[in-house]
Amino acid sequence: MMQGEYGEIFQKICRNKSLLPAIPDTGLKILSALNHPSGNAKMFAKIIESDMGLSGFILKTSRSLRYLTRVPPKGVEQAVARMGLRETYHLSLTFLSRSVFRSSSKLIEGYIKEAYKLSTKVAVISYFLAEKTNGVAPSDAMLAGLFQDIGVPSILATLEAYPNILQNDQNRKECVDMLSPKVGAMIMKQWGFDVMVDVVKNRKNWLLDNKQTGLAELVLIARVHAAIGTPEFRECPPLFKIPAFHKLNLGELGPDNTLKTLSESKEELAEMERLLAA
Numbered sequence: 001m002m003q004g005e006y007g008e009i010f011q012k013i014c015r016n017k018s019l020l021p022a023i024p025d026t027g028l029k030i031l032s033a034l035n036h037p038s039g040n041a042k043m044f045a046k047i048i049e050s051d052m053g054l055s056g057f058i059l060k061t062s063r064s065l066r067y068l069t070r071v072p073p074k075g076v077e078q079a080v081a082r083m084g085l086r087e088t089y090h091l092s093l094t095f096l097s098r099s100v101f102r103s104s105s106k107l108i109e110g111y112i113k114e115a116y117k118l119s120t121k122v123a124v125i126s127y128f129l130a131e132k133t134n135g136v137a138p139s140d141a142m143l144a145g146l147f148q149d150i151g152v153p154s155i156l157a158t159l160e161a162y163p164n165i166l167q168n169d170q171n172r173k174e175c176v177d178m179l180s181p182k183v184g185a186m187i188m189k190q191w192g193f194d195v196m197v198d199v200v201k202n203r204k205n206w207l208l209d210n211k212q213t214g215l216a217e218l219v220l221i222a223r224v225h226a227a228i229g230t231p232e233f234r235e236c237p238p239l240f241k242i243p244a245f246h247k248l249n250l251g252e253l254g255p256d257n258t259l260k261t262l263s264e265s266k267e268e269l270a271e272m273e274r275l276l277a278a
Helices: 004-015 025-035 041-048 052-062 076-083 085-100 106-130 138-147 152-161 169-191 194-201 215-226 231-235 243-247 260-264 266-277
Strands: none
Touching (some): 025 085, 041 052, 052 076, 052 085, 106 152, 106 215, 138 194, 194 215, 260 266
């Protein structure tokens, strides 16, 4: 149960809806095209081309190792056709959601950048791991990986009024860990992504053991790998102690207790990460 200042911070976020980010406008337009009876690559391309950054991202992604073919797509329409409408929508939303991870405060911007860097890694690793499992679409997994920390910027923005928490590493981390699942769930419901609520609610819930294994479990495994080399890794349990690892058939562990399949895909992972961070 949340008490004291953390509870007060949560109530502030609940009362001030402007602290909760809106779904990116271009993302809504692409969703509308996806749901349109005549939705096609041409319709998608017209929307995507209105955003120079997104246009470049979709084109570069379609030419990356992930979709490599002998003849690279010449334009956005060909890129969409190659990747598919649903995949393009999810990749676009992953890219556009970067705008959520912004702040006008230099101090908070630094913390948000750290959160985005980790989220990007989680998203890319989730995407790759989903290809090794049944019943989880890679583009869904990528969004889930990014959205697991979608509540973090709202919490950090609210902490500007609480320097005793914001500027203390332990207090800030504790506050984010306590509030992020609740704030993230609110944002996902507001955006109409009910399927992601379980993912954000189970952020760092290492012992999660749902009857039906899905996105939330996959993202937990991705998070452990994304945390390697960061302070967060110290609090991650070994993979073999996480129920999700035993339920998802993700391949063997290497000598360093990480998944072999990710070591083998190092180049592709790094390339996708670079594209999202560009």
